[in-house]
Amino acid sequence: MHENFKISLDHSHWLQEMHEEINEFEQNKVWRLILSPKDASFVGLKWVFRNKLDREGNVIRYKVHLVVKGYCQEEGIEYEETFAPVARLESVRIILAYASHMNFEVYQMDVQCAFLSGELEVTVYVEQPPRFINENI
Incomplete structure (x- = not known):
């Protein structure tokens, strides 16, 4: 187990954020726990x-994300294409310039949890998350 992960488990704020991330996954039906082939x-x-x-530079929020280790996969074997819905800086600048020109009011927000709602065409098996392993399956 990675040292940073062990240290994080000693702090309740990190554990609380981990629970919130797992709850978001469950609410959004990101996965189903099944017996693996x-x-x-x-x-x-x-x-x-x-x-x-x-x-x-003061900490105002602790953020925890559960991510797949995509770097362990091989293109053409485990996946064919990738997609990352990230706004390009040029696009943001154009929108802000237009908003300024039109005298629009611009607001900033922090999205706590965002999921793509696309359906996968293939079955993907992921390990259970560290610290949240359900042994009853």
Whole structure:
């Protein structure tokens, strides 16, 4: 187990954020817990820990994300294409310039949890998340 992960487990704020992330996955029906086929290949999961800081560098929020270890997969074998819905900086600048020109009011927001709602055409098996393994299956 990675040292940062062990240290994070000693702090209740990190554990609370981990529980919230798991709850979001369950509410959004991201996965189903099933018995795995014996010949299935799995994609691993890992926790990513980040602090959100204010302008002075003080921690204002602890952020935890559960992500797949996509770097362990091979193109053409485990996947054919990738997609990351991230706004390009040029697009943001154009929108802000247009809003300024039109004298629009612009608001910033922090999205706590976002999921793509697309359906996968293939079955993907992932390991159970570290620290949240259900032994009853």
